[in-house]
Amino acid sequence: MYILITRGKIPAYMGSSFSFITMMESLMKGAGYPAIAQGVVAVGVVYLVVALIVNFAGSAWIDRALPPVVVGPIVMVIGLSLATTAATDATMRTTASGASVYDIRYFAVA
Numbered sequence: 001m002y003i004l005i006t007r008g009k010i011p012a013y014m015g016s017s018f019s020f021i022t023m024m025e026s027l028m029k030g031a032g033y034p035a036i037a038q039g040v041v042a043v044g045v046v047y048l049v050v051a052l053i054v055n056f057a058g059s060a061w062i063d064r065a066l067p068p069v070v071v072g073p074i075v076m077v078i079g080l081s082l083a084t085t086a087a088t089d090a091t092m093r094t095t096a097s098g099a100s101v102y103d104i105r106y107f108a109v110a
Helices: 012-030 033-057 060-065 068-091 104-109
Strands: 092-094 100-102
Touching: 012 033, 068 092
Parallel strands: none
Antiparallel strands: 092 100
């Protein structure tokens, strides 16, 4: 559905949201939900500013600064490096004792 709506133009930078998870976990241990909420709002503002710049200035400058021949392999390597984490998260659950066990229900939902 997303590919149809965007007509096959998938912005690679939107995948960077996954990289915030580690920081959010760290903030949760210290500052809690308010700090996470502030960070998410701040990142949203940055995304909005970048989107407005691209809307008014066009995207040709991005293609010159980051050509597809460079960005493509980087996105591919990032995706492949995250594949094991995604597979583990999709099939394993943590028990009350803290042990990770395989659960077919998690796989079925994923």
